Amino acid sequence: GGAAGTRVLNEALKQRLNPGPGRFGGFDPGDRVIHVPAPGRAVPGVVRSADAEGLHLECGGVPVVVPQERVESAVRHGWALSAHQAAGMRWPAAVVVLPGDAAAGLSRPWVYTAFSRGERHLSVVHGVDQALPHAVAQIAAQERTTRLRALLEAVPTPDAAS
Incomplete structure (x- = not known):
């Protein structure tokens, strides 16, 4: 966020590196993007085209089509990332x-x-x-809250089975 946040940086980088009208929901062919197919998963890609199916990306050499109704929530410019x-x-x-x-x-x-x-x-x-x-x-790391410790402690060790 803020004046030097990723959204502001991406706007400036788009104008500098791949200027265009943003004809596909703010995106143009050649734009670097981040596709978020599921919460917590960010995949870098490049816009290739768009049509009635949606926004066509290439993510790691794999073609991906993001339906039009999901573009706004699942794709953002990706020159600058958090x-x-x-x-x-x-x-x-x-x-x-x-x-x-x-x-x-x-x-x-x-x-x-x-x-x-x-x-x-x-x-x-x-x-x-x-x-x-x-x-x-x-500044120490915040205490992590996972179940991993309890799961590992519940696994019997080879010596305990004897």
Whole structure:
């Protein structure tokens, strides 16, 4: 969010990298997008075309058709991603933008996720002053709430079966 959030950055990047009228619900052929086929799953892709069936994407070499009624909720421009959306993906280079209003959301796990997206190069543009080193050094990760520990503890060990 904010003046340097992904939506604002994507608007600027679209105008610079693939200007067009947005004739397919705001998208044009060649636009980089993120397709969200299910909650929590973000897949990078490129717009190829659109017709009565919907928006035609190519995601990882696989053709995908997003029905017209799902385009607004399932597809967004993807030149700039949030760290959450980028988790699990890597690129040759990454630019992490941390405007001043991002300071409150910083934590060591967030920084690790964002900073490890670039394989060979990382650029950090930040206006968070001392919040970045503070987050890395002092803000612990939130306690995770999963059932994994209980499930693992319930599994009998080979020694216990003897």
